[in-house]
Amino acid sequence: MTERMTDFETTAIEDTQKWLLDAVVGLNLCPFAKAVVVKDMVRYRVCTSAEPTDVLAMLREELQHLAEADPDKLDTTLLIAPKALPDFLDFNDFLADCDDVLLDLALDGVLQVADFHPHYQFGGTEVDDIENFTNRTPYPTLHLLREASLDKAVEAYPDASLIFERNIEVLNQLGHAGWKALGIRARLQD
Secondary structure, X not given: OOXXXXXXXXXXXXXXXXXXXXXXXXXXXXXXXXXXXXXXXEEEEEOOOOOHHHHHHHHHHHHHHHHHOOOOOOOEEEEEOOOOOOOXXXXXXXHHHHHHHHHHOOOEXXXXXXXXOOOOOOOOOOOOOHHHHHHOOOOOEEEEEEXXXXXXXXXXXXXXXXXXXXXXXXXXXXXXXXXXXXXXXOOOOO
């Protein structure tokens, strides 16, 4: 029996897919993303709770699911938490708990958890600096990905270490007005 998604969950997934298609793939912020998106190898999950412990429980389930899934059918998972951790500093602190779950499941080196947030801010930047938008999503989001897929992607893209610099250049050219025109904005839920 398949669980029926609520309108809330559907909206969170649609907003996240728009970000993925228009920003990540559309601006080529991650040159590895297009292939898995086109092949429909991305799983979207929504944690509807505001409690970080519930997000961690769902993270545990999703890490196990991804580890057990056929890598030719499922490459990555986006765990979206619209109601949890609206403050970026709290979210950033929460990532240590995410690492603990990964270690507890003995999946360190097999999977990794990347992080995105509507108010993402790199150290040493101002809140509105455009480079922060490389990691800004409509909702707090954990990206679960396979280390083996990363290794293959880096082999195919020899200048992977330059991706971040290229992204800053792309966003500087796009500017705040260009980002706003994409229609990707924080959609945190109370």
